[in-house]
Amino acid sequence: MTFTLVATDLDGTLLREDHTVSARNRAALVRVAEAGARHVIVTGRAVGWTRPVFDALGYRGLAVCGQGAQVYHAGEDRLLTSVTLDRQLARLAVERLTAELGGVRFAVSRDGLAGRVVIEDGYRYESLLPVQTVADREELWSEPILKLYLYHPDYDDDRLTACARKICAGLVDLTHAGTGIVEALPVGLSKAVGLSLAARRLGARAADTIAFGDMPNDVTMFRWAAHGVAMANAHAELLAVADEVTLSNTEDGVAVVLERLFPTP
Numbered sequence: 121m122t123f124t125l126v127a128t129d130l131d132g133t134l135l136r137e138d139h140t141v142s143a144r145n146r147a148a149l150v151r152v153a154e155a156g157a158r159h160v161i162v163t164g165r166a167v168g169w170t171r172p173v174f175d176a177l178g179y180r181g182l183a184v185c186g187q188g189a190q191v192y193h194a195g196e197d198r199l200l201t202s203v204t205l206d207r208q209l210a211r212l213a214v215e216r217l218t219a220e221l222g223g224v225r226f227a228v229s230r231d232g233l234a235g236r237v238v239i240e241d242g243y244r245y246e247s248l249l250p251v252q253t254v255a256d257r258e259e260l261w262s263e264p265i266l267k268l269y270l271y272h273p274d275y276d277d278d279r280l281t282a283c284a285r286k287i288c289a290g291l292v293d294l295t296h297a298g299t300g301i302v303e304a305l306p307v308g309l310s311k312a313v314g315l316s317l318a319a320r321r322l323g324a325r326a327a328d329t330i331a332f333g334d335m336p337n338d339v340t341m342f343r344w345a346a347h348g349v350a351m352a353n354a355h356a357e358l359l360a361v362a363d364e365v366t367l368s369n370t371e372d373g374v375a376v377v378l379e380r381l382f383p384t385p
Contacts, residue, residue, distance in 0.1 A: 121347060121381060125324040126152050127184075127315055129341075130163040130173060131298055132334035132369050133351055139248055141177060148375035149177070151382040160184060160318050162311050164297040164337055166229045166266055167192050167199070168236060169249050182321060186229060186266040187295065187305055187337060188314030191321075197233065201317060204231050204264045205292065205306050211261065213268065213288045213304055220287045227251070227269035228260045235266065244271050246300055268292070268304040277302055281336075296355070297337040312340035330381070332366075332374050333358060349377050 126149075128134045134145060152159050161183040163170055170185050170192075180195035191201040210228070217224045227239035237251045238260055245251055254260065272280050281296045284304070288294065292304040319329065331338070331345035334354040342348030342361050350362035351373045359365060366373035 121330070123328055123330040123347070123381065124157045125319055125322065125329040126157055126159045126378065127162045127329055127331040127341060127345060128159065128374060129311075129333040129335070129338055130161060130165060130170070132353060133332050134161075134369070134374050135173070136370055139172070141173070142372050142375070144372040144375040146177070148372075148378035148382070151384065152378060155382045157382070158322050158324065160315065160322070162315050162318075162331070162333075162341060164301070164303070164311075165249075166190060166235050166237070168232075168234050182318045184311060184314035184318050186314075187297065187303060188309050188311045189266045189305070191314055191317050199233060200321070201314075202231060203266070203306055203309055205267055205304070207261045207265060209291055209306075210265060210268045210304065213292050214257075216287050216291070217270065217284060221272060221275070221283060223272055223274065225271045226257065226260060227271075228265040229267050229269070231264040231266055235263075237269075239269075242271075243269070244273070244300060270302045270304065271300070295337040296357075297335055303337075310340040311337060312344040315341055316344060330377075332377070334369065349373075 164187045166186040174194045183192045189203040225243040227243045229237050239251050240257050277296050280302050281294050285294045293307050295303050326344050327346050329345040330347045331341045332349045334351040336357040347363045349364045349366050350358050352368040366377050
């Protein structure tokens with residue numbers, strides 16, 4: 121197999137649990153570049169949350185952020201595309217979910233290069249990444265948003281995703297992006313959409329692309345790319361559509377595959 125585009129998710133895939141990139145994964149990405157192929161980061165994180173990774177890697181290329189909402193040029197620190205979630209639709213989704221499920225708490229990822237993740241009281245948040253807490257739900261809608269986060273104390277991620285899809289069908293799309301991360305997005309938006317836009321700018325095709333991921337939000341990316349590699353720690357929904365399964369993110373599973381495909385001359 122020959123690939124000219126390597127698309128990697130971050131959390132649970134390229135990154136270790138402490139949000140760093142191992143020396144082995146770094147070296148494997150150098151091999152990719154030396155072979156003349158491109159690496160594109162494709163993440164659910166918005167740009168503001170992804171910048172520390174760009175800085176640590178010295179990453180200067182294109183990245184797909186915000187679940188496909190943002191195509192970002194890291195070298196120029198510039199957004200090439202940005203798709204927002206209509207706040208009136210988000211409000212309506214919140215009303216329906218609250219009426220049907222009760223006890224739901226919400227957060228939003230704001231638009232823009234410096235867009236923050238803003239959470240309301242009661243939203244469970246366990247990540248190392250920074251957030252802003254607000255006391256009044258109305259403050260969630262004070263600026264344009266990329267997506268809406270959902271949390272329910274009595275529902276696990278898979279059940280909450282499934283229920284929210286039924287309740288919000290045709291209004292927003294729902295995806296499960298990580299442990300404790302259930303998101304509502306503009307209808308039709310996905311990592312595949314953002315990756316296809318980035319690939320077009322780089323002169324690459326789906327047939328040229330290998331993709332790495334670990335969660336259901338990577339399913340569309342796997343279906344778009346020629347070859348999808350799931351991590352050993354991946355969700356069952358992604359494992360079901362993967363072309364290959366590698367070692368876990370803590371065992372440098374990305375590097376294991378890239379070393380095989382891009383051997384040292």
